Structure formats: structure tokens, C-alpha cells
Amino acid sequence: MQKKVLILEKNEHVYRLQGLSCANCAAKFEKNVRDIASVQDVKINFGASKIKVVGEATIDQLESAGAFDGIKVVPEKKRLEEHKKQSFWKKQSNITTMFSLFFTVLGYVFMFQVGEKNMATIGTFAAAILVGGWELFKVGLRNLTKFEFDMKTLMTIAIIGAAIIGEWAEGAVVVFLFAVSEALEGYSLEKARQSIRSLMDIAPNIAMIRRGDKLVEVDVDDVQINDVMIIKPGEKIAMDGAVLKGESSINQAAITGESIPVYKTAGDKVFAGTLNEEGSLEIRVTKYAKDTTIAKIIHLVEEAQAERAPSQQFVDRFAKYYTPAIIVIAFLVAVIPPLFFDASWSQWVYSGLAVLVVGCPCALVISTPVAIVTAIGNAARKGVLIKGGIHLETAGKLEVIAFDKTGTLTEGKPAVTEVISLGNLSRQEVLAHAAAIETFSQHPLASSILRKAKEEKVNELHANNFMSLTGKGAKATIDQTEYFIGSPALFREFVNIPKELQQQIRTLQTQGKTVMLLGTKTRMEGLIAVADQVRKNSRSMIERLRNLGKRTIMLTGDNQATGAAIGREIGISETKAELLPQDKLTMIKQLKEQYGKVAMVGDGINDAPALAAADLGIAMGGAGTDTAMETADIALMSDDLSKVPYMMGLSKKALNIIKQNVTFALGLKIVALLLVIPGWLTLWLAIFADMGATLLVVFNSLRLMKTK
Incomplete structure (x- = not known):
């Protein structure tokens, strides 16, 4: 069993995807990759636009599996900046969309000039359909031969059906609107993904490392643990590490979300991606690039996006039955009125095609994951x-x-709240004597006394013959006198504690403070109260x-x-x-x-x-x-x-937006489907309803980016 696990880990490869346009496409891409003979398992992360493949598959094989959606595959470790984002207006699909619009407008010009049935009008609309819908038809027809009924299959049937019954103009408008819908949806999803991808650009890719007497620029992937990194004022820290020399204020907002800089000095931890604001620092590298805090955050966030929420699981199950149901409804709308009520075949086939278009499940499927x-x-x-x-x-x-x-x-760090003189020693002397004894102690309360003494700059005293008194306190000799510091119970063994002092101790204890007394075997010199600060x-x-x-x-x-x-x-x-x-x-x-x-x-x-x-x-x-x-x-x-x-608050807002999205997606479709009854549902209105629902869902989800 163990041997098998090791093999799986060895053959596991993770890739980033560019051009993954919709949730349905992601599911289909995953299925296509799974069908590659040398692939044992595959898991796609639609939110992070990543795929994990167990087994052997070349990038060419993976891109071939995603060719229907123009998916490009990039190894996870290969930096995204090496693959520049293509301009929205230079994408091939968007260029063909603009040509489709041109032919559609030209077709309407011919229709008003020479008539709807003229060959010039039909030819122009046909050109608009072919130019704008060629990639759609290739996928849709291939799906049809395999009886795979996704969004593109439904659209292909609807547009070809429109052409058969002579609705060339409507077919052209549907192709154009569908292409616009796809382009805008892809753009909106990319904006959502960019919010995570921006995390990857936080840490620099190059670190300035001291090698002997020289400073050399080293790729972060080649930096080793214990290398010494030099960070100048105003520079971002490239690796996790600990400060060796120097002191500075570090802006850690990229990691902690806190914009107030944190003061760092020798021994303090620093994180990759944080900004050095003031002094120069020498930092000992403590983690490899793949193990830095920011790298773990990115990994965990991307893994989180792959995990389906309960509402998403429900929507996925619902969509599984929804699509076949829409196909059945569309078929019944097309054939029942002509067969049983002597209605017009062309009118009701047209209405059936419109039902197919409006029933596309895209908006419903993405309603939850985008949010x-x-x-x-x-x-x-x-x-x-x-x-x-x-x-x-x-x-x-x-x-x-x-x-x-x-x-x-x-805070988890006790602090001294009161120092009270009870005898011959002044308040400052009580603190100085306590600090001299606690210098040798390992007790958590000792550090709070030492911090207080340093803060108030009391005179340093030297103690000898230190001894810890387990569970009670400690003792040591200062200026040839034996002093004790510890709980009131320790002093009850030597002296009588006055009633007034006992009452004061009880009052401090009810305030959540730990009380320590300082003195000798014959007298008490001072009281120190310590509390964990809220x-x-x-x-x-x-x-x-x-x-x-x-x-x-x-x-x-x-x-x-x-x-x-x-x-x-x-x-x-x-x-x-x-x-x-x-x-x-x-x-x-x-x-x-x-x-x-x-x-x-x-x-x-x-x-x-x-x-x-x-x-x-x-x-x-x-x-x-x-x-x-x-x-x-x-x-x-x-x-x-x-x-x-x-x-x-963010969770509540996300849940509300998910409910709104599902309501929008289903509500718009139900309203559009009801328009079939009076015969008002046209193909262009159907695609407009489908496109509207999809864009409404995406843009509504993007409101979460602004949550404060």
C-alpha cells in the first residue's frame, strides 16, 4: 500500500490553465483528460484555474483535450509573467465576434433594402452565423454525435433549427449575443481569478544574496536555507527568514492584512512579500521558496477554491437533472401543439428552439463557485x-x-501592573531587587519583571546563590542579605501577613492578577502584581x-x-x-x-x-x-x-449573494419560459435572458471583492 502511495506522489503533476471559460467546459476538460490512457486520476480546480494529473500526459495531450475551449496548459512552477495575458480585443474569438456583428448589421441593411427572402440577405446572415459560430458548431456537432448535451450542444441545435425554418436573422443575432456572452463571462471570471493571482506577484522572484564578499542576484528557487539575504530600505523581502543584523519597520499587510508596520530587530521573523520601510537588514533564510508563508497561503487558498460548498453541491446535482429536463420540455413544446392542436409547425418548432436556448444551465452552474x-x-x-x-x-x-x-x-505575555513598597525599600528598589533574582529564573512571570525593570531603567543589582523554590518562588543573596520572591503562601511560612495586606492581595487576585511578594525571612519589602494583558x-x-x-x-x-x-x-x-x-x-x-x-x-x-x-x-x-x-x-x-x-459578515454576504444568484438564474429563465405560452419568446430574447442571467450572476458575485 505504501509503495502505491509513493508512486502516485511521484507521478502527480499540477498545471495552470489559461482560457478555461466556464464550469461546464471545466467538467468536460476533466473528462477528456481522464480518457487519456496513461492518466490514472485527474482533478480540476475551476476557481484557481488549475488541474492536477496523476499519471503521465504531455502538455500537447492536455491541450488537445482542452482544444474545444482553446485551453492553454502551463506547468505550475513556470511563472505566469512569462505568458503575457492576451489583450481582450486581440483574442481570436473576439475578433470573429466583431466580424459576426458586421455581417449581422449588413444583413439587416439588405433585409430592409431588398427583402427578407433575397439571397443577398440570407447569404449575409449565413456568413454572420458561420463566422461567429464556427467554433461553437464544431464542438456542438461533436457533442451531438456523442449524445453529450451541454450548453454548446443546445445552442448548435437551436441555431441550425432556426436556419432550417428560415429564421436566418434570428440565428445571426443569437450567434452574436452568445459570443458576446461568452466573452464577457470569460472576462468577468478572469477578474475574479486575478484577485488570487495577484498574491503570486507579492514576493520578488530575485533575492540579493551575500556570497563571500560579493552580493549576487539569485533566483528565489535557487536560494538555500541559511543563505544571507540583503534587504535595502523600500525593498520587498523575497524569502522567509530571521533578522541577523539591522532594525526596521516592516509592512506585513500582504501576509497579515494589517497596514500598520511592525518593528523588527535581530532574531525576529520576517516573511516573503513584506515591505522593508526604513533600515537595511541582513536576513538569514529559513525556508525554501516553495515553503514560504505566502506560498502556503496561495496553495491553501487555491485548494480551498476546489472544495465544493454545500450550496454548490446542491446546484451541481440540480443542474445534472435540469439540462435533460429542458431538452424534454423543448421537444414537447415543439411537437405537442402541432400534433394535437393543429398549430403551425414552424411557429412551435421555433418556440421549442427558444426554450433550448433559454434553458442553458450556465448561469445556474456558476452561481455558487464564482461567489x-x-x-x-x-x-x-x-x-x-x-x-x-x-x-x-x-x-x-x-x-x-x-x-x-x-x-x-x-496578549499571552504577562505584564507588571503594580509595584508597591511595603518596607524600607523604595518602589524602584523593590523592582531592582526582584529583577536581580529573576535574572536566573525560567518562570514566565520572571520575564515580565525583567521587562518592567528595563522599561523603568532601575539600577542593576547582582544576585548570588540563586535557588528556585518549586511551586512557590525563588531566593538569592543580594548585598549579603537573603531575599525571597514568590507567592503569599511562601511568606506565610516566615512572617504574619497583616489583614490589610491580605485584603489588598485578595482584591488584586479577583482582578485577575498574580501577586508576588518580595522580602526576607523577617520582613516584607514589596508587592508586585502581574497580569496577562487583554x-x-x-x-x-x-x-x-x-x-x-x-x-x-x-x-x-x-x-x-x-x-x-x-x-x-x-x-x-x-x-x-x-x-x-x-x-x-x-x-x-x-x-x-x-x-x-x-x-x-x-x-x-x-x-x-x-x-x-x-x-x-x-x-x-x-x-x-x-x-x-x-x-x-x-x-x-x-x-x-x-x-x-x-x-x-463576509460569509453572510456571500450566502446572500449565492441565494440571489440562484434566484436570478432560475427566475429569469422561468419568466422567459412563461413567454412561450402567449408565443412571445423569440430566439434573440431567449439568448438575451440567458446572457443576462449569466452576467448578472458574475457581476453580482464580484461585489464581494469590495467587502470591508
């Missing part, structure tokens, strides 16, 4: 990585959002969610007092404290049973069971951890909680 592709692209540019249409839809249906506390609602936007984010009618709950392993204090500060609906990972998992299951759809927001590592159990797992700080990007359904690339309400 999902556009929404996922919009989110990616704003630092929210949504890993599939199903997760996008779920975000709009959430009832409860559960949050981890540490590192999610709070993120600046936690309160406003919770308020926005409450205004949306969502229930918010905090799940924390911290003690009840700390959890309750943080919960009160940010205004969260409910707090559950002292929870182990398995308890959080149980809570998520209970919330799902009680309220319905539940999201869990955490760091992607410690909260893995709860993230997996929730209907939607949202990981914080995806740009900093590969785990967050890979495990969660949605990754917030920055630590910006305001993206949670944005993501839910």
Missing part, C-alpha cells in the same frame, strides 16, 4: 485564510463563538459579536477569579474556567447540542481537540505558526480579533 472564489480571495488579501467553501458557509451560520483566553483574548481590540470585537446576536464564551485553564475578571473586562457572555483540554472538548460538544453551530477560536496548538470538535476551528496568528495554518478551518494571519466579525 465563493471571490469571497475567499477577498478574505486572503485581508489576512483571513478560509480553507474551503464549506467553512465560508459555516461562518455565516454560527450561533456561539468560544474563545481560548491566553494568547487569544489576551488585547486592545478584544472588547470592541466582543461588542460587535453581541450586536450581531451571537453568544460569546471564554474557555480557560486559568483559575476562576482570573477568568471572571478578564470576562468582565471584555464583556463576554459567559466564562468557564479551570478547564483541561479534554474539558474544553466536552464544553464544545455541550454548546453544539444546546445552541447549534459553534466556532472555537484558539492558537491552533494547545486547543487542537476543541478546534477539531467545533463546527468551525479558527486559529490565531497563522503567519507565525505553520500548525495554525494547517490544522484550523480558518486562520487569522495576524493576531487581529476584529477579523472574526469581518469573516462572519
Whole structure:
């Protein structure tokens, strides 16, 4: 079994596609590639315009399989800029469309001058049909011989039928309008895909690398891990790495969606595609080009576009039965009135052909994928990585959002909030003595005291004979006096803590703060309170969610007092404290049973069971951890909680647009079909309804690009 998996991976090839015009064409192209004898499996990604082939197939074979739609195949790693986009007006299909328009207009001129039945009029309209519809007919007739009834087959039958019953003018207009519809649809879809493709242009293709005493320009694919990259002010960073020398502000908007620059100095991580604004930097490369954060974002976004959302699965199933049903209806419209009611054959065959045209399923088929592709692209540019249409839809249906506390609602970095003198030492001296002891400590609270001491520039003292007192604190000798720092419980072993101080300690603890005392075995010298700081936007984010009618709950392993204090500060609906990972998992299951759809927001590592159990797992700080990007359904690339309400708003808007699209697509067709009853449905009106529905769906979906 393992050997087989290795073979599949070895024979897997991914290509980008140019010219893929519609969802039906994508399905047909996939089928044609699957029919190649040496191909074992194939999967097409219509949204990202990519195809994955397992097995052996040459580019010529693949392009031959897509020749019906003029599809060009480019290896995934080959840069798109080497294949310049063709101008809209220089495309062969658009040139023939303009000639078709010319002959159609000329045909109408002849019709008014010499009559509808004149050979010059018929010949001109026939030229318009052949010039504009030649590629359409080739595909349609080939499909007809194979009994494949797609959009082009239906159009071919309708146009040939119009010519047979003498409706040359209508046939020419239908060919022209269909060609315009195809061109505009292709242009609109390309605009939607471009929103993702623009991500690929973010990172430079060349990196300036120091090799010995020289600086050389190296293609990013040839850059090795531990190479030293030189970045000047105003340049984009080409590779992920860590700063070796220098300091600067880096604009990370391309990765995190945050436009406020982040200060970076030696040891800090930097990402490919971000902009160095001020100083020069020397950066040690830590990842290959294919593994950079931006490369992973692009890959995950493209994979997300391939995943069908529930609404899309429904539409696909519906369309499968819809097309044959339209063919049956068109046939019945054409034959029943003449056979049973002595009506005109030419009139009702014409109406049947119009039903075929108006029944083309194109607008219906693309109603969902275009909206999902556009929404996922919009989110990616704003630092929210949504890993599939199903997760996008779920975000709009959430009832409860559960949050981890540490590192999610709070900074995850304790900070000193109070330094109080209790004896002979001044406040500054209390902080200096505490910092001298904590210099040797590995405890998370120690770093907060050292940061505070550095920030206030207190005098540096030197401690000796350091010893950690597990679970209680630490001790060390300063100026030949033994000092202790630790919990109130530690000092109760040596001295009596006055009632007033005990009350002060309890008050600080109920505020969610950890209290440490400093002193000797005979007296207390100071009190230091430390607390995890609430993120600046936690309160406003919770308020926005409450205004949306969502229930918010905090799940924390911290003690009840700390959890309750943080919960009160940010205004969260409910707090559950002292929870182990398995308890959080149980809570998520209970919330799902009680309220319905539940999201869990955490760091992607410690909260893995709860993230997996929730209907939607949202990981914080995806740009900093590969785990967050890979495990969660949605990754917030920055630590910006305001993206949670944005993501839910985007999802709701996407769901509304999908509903509107399906309503437009079916509604316009139903109205057009009802026009058959009084005999008002003409071929040109049918194609206009079909074209209108398709363009309406595409342009309506593109509104998602502007969602803020």
C-alpha cells in the first residue's frame, strides 16, 4: 500500500490553465483528460484555474483535450509573467465576434433594402452565423454525435433549427449575443481569478544574496536555507527568514492584512512579500521558496477554491437533472401543439428552439463557485485564510463563538501592573531587587519583571546563590542579605501577613492578577502584581459579536477569579474556567447540542481537540505558526480579533449573494419560459435572458471583492 502511495506522489503533476471559460467546459476538460490512457486520476480546480494529473500526459495531450475551449496548459512552477495575458480585443474569438456583428448589421441593411427572402440577405446572415459560430458548431456537432448535451450542444441545435425554418436573422443575432456572452463571462471570471493571482506577484522572484564578499542576484528557487539575504530600505523581502543584523519597520499587510508596520530587530521573523520601510537588514533564510508563508497561503487558498460548498453541491446535482429536463420540455413544446392542436409547425418548432436556448444551465452552474472564489480571495488579501467553501458557509451560520483566553483574548505575555513598597525599600528598589533574582529564573512571570525593570531603567543589582523554590518562588543573596520572591503562601511560612495586606492581595487576585511578594525571612519589602494583558481590540470585537446576536464564551485553564475578571473586562457572555483540554472538548460538544453551530477560536496548538470538535476551528496568528495554518478551518494571519466579525459578515454576504444568484438564474429563465405560452419568446430574447442571467450572476458575485 505504501509503495502505491509513493508512486502516485511521484507521478502527480499540477498545471495552470489559461482560457478555461466556464464550469461546464471545466467538467468536460476533466473528462477528456481522464480518457487519456496513461492518466490514472485527474482533478480540476475551476476557481484557481488549475488541474492536477496523476499519471503521465504531455502538455500537447492536455491541450488537445482542452482544444474545444482553446485551453492553454502551463506547468505550475513556470511563472505566469512569462505568458503575457492576451489583450481582450486581440483574442481570436473576439475578433470573429466583431466580424459576426458586421455581417449581422449588413444583413439587416439588405433585409430592409431588398427583402427578407433575397439571397443577398440570407447569404449575409449565413456568413454572420458561420463566422461567429464556427467554433461553437464544431464542438456542438461533436457533442451531438456523442449524445453529450451541454450548453454548446443546445445552442448548435437551436441555431441550425432556426436556419432550417428560415429564421436566418434570428440565428445571426443569437450567434452574436452568445459570443458576446461568452466573452464577457470569460472576462468577468478572469477578474475574479486575478484577485488570487495577484498574491503570486507579492514576493520578488530575485533575492540579493551575500556570497563571500560579493552580493549576487539569485533566483528565489535557487536560494538555500541559511543563505544571507540583503534587504535595502523600500525593498520587498523575497524569502522567509530571521533578522541577523539591522532594525526596521516592516509592512506585513500582504501576509497579515494589517497596514500598520511592525518593528523588527535581530532574531525576529520576517516573511516573503513584506515591505522593508526604513533600515537595511541582513536576513538569514529559513525556508525554501516553495515553503514560504505566502506560498502556503496561495496553495491553501487555491485548494480551498476546489472544495465544493454545500450550496454548490446542491446546484451541481440540480443542474445534472435540469439540462435533460429542458431538452424534454423543448421537444414537447415543439411537437405537442402541432400534433394535437393543429398549430403551425414552424411557429412551435421555433418556440421549442427558444426554450433550448433559454434553458442553458450556465448561469445556474456558476452561481455558487464564482461567489465563493471571490469571497475567499477577498478574505486572503485581508489576512483571513478560509480553507474551503464549506467553512465560508459555516461562518455565516454560527450561533456561539468560544474563545481560548491566553494568547487569544489576551496578549499571552504577562505584564507588571503594580509595584508597591511595603518596607524600607523604595518602589524602584523593590523592582531592582526582584529583577536581580529573576535574572536566573525560567518562570514566565520572571520575564515580565525583567521587562518592567528595563522599561523603568532601575539600577542593576547582582544576585548570588540563586535557588528556585518549586511551586512557590525563588531566593538569592543580594548585598549579603537573603531575599525571597514568590507567592503569599511562601511568606506565610516566615512572617504574619497583616489583614490589610491580605485584603489588598485578595482584591488584586479577583482582578485577575498574580501577586508576588518580595522580602526576607523577617520582613516584607514589596508587592508586585502581574497580569496577562487583554488585547486592545478584544472588547470592541466582543461588542460587535453581541450586536450581531451571537453568544460569546471564554474557555480557560486559568483559575476562576482570573477568568471572571478578564470576562468582565471584555464583556463576554459567559466564562468557564479551570478547564483541561479534554474539558474544553466536552464544553464544545455541550454548546453544539444546546445552541447549534459553534466556532472555537484558539492558537491552533494547545486547543487542537476543541478546534477539531467545533463546527468551525479558527486559529490565531497563522503567519507565525505553520500548525495554525494547517490544522484550523480558518486562520487569522495576524493576531487581529476584529477579523472574526469581518469573516462572519463576509460569509453572510456571500450566502446572500449565492441565494440571489440562484434566484436570478432560475427566475429569469422561468419568466422567459412563461413567454412561450402567449408565443412571445423569440430566439434573440431567449439568448438575451440567458446572457443576462449569466452576467448578472458574475457581476453580482464580484461585489464581494469590495467587502470591508
